[in-house]
Amino acid sequence: MRVDPNVRNVVAPTGGAVRVVGDAGSGPGIGLVEGLIRHLPSAWTVTPAAGPAAAGPDDLALLVYPTAAEVQAAHRALGDGTRLVVLIESTATAERVAEVLEAGADTCVRAGSAAVLAGHLVACRRRVAGREPMTLRMRNNRSQVGVSRPLSAIRSR
Secondary structure, eight states: OOOOTTOOSSSOOSOOEEEEESOTTSGGGTTTTGGGGGTSOTTOEEEEOSSGGGSOTTOEEEEESOOHHHHHHHHHHSOTTOEEEEEEOTTOOHHHHHHHHHTTOSEEEESSOHHHHHHHHHHHHHHHTTOOOHHHHHHHTSOOTTOOOOGGGSOOO
């Protein structure tokens, strides 16, 4: 695979730290957090934390099955740059998702797949690093409607 050095957002950020807050070893998500490291880039770390305040400014704080009040408290405790990711029950209702997002979570993921959770964590890390997905960057770089392109851009036979 050839990588163009002028293209951003193709490769995930090189390093990331996930601080897991909550009981990840019980309930319906058992093994989900354990399996997470297999789906993240090799330079990433996943470690337990006593609380969200243990997360550094470039870390991702992963709250496992928190209440809305716990999300709100974590949101207040975290500094700028730290993203708050919430893992909720796989059977959670839309109201539950809205509740944790309104409480201050940056991302809310239903339990189920370690690969899906890892994808959300990588996307959060990209946003922290100021990177946007390739599709958004391409969409934002499209020429505006009504603006003509130079004739040299059109080849004719």
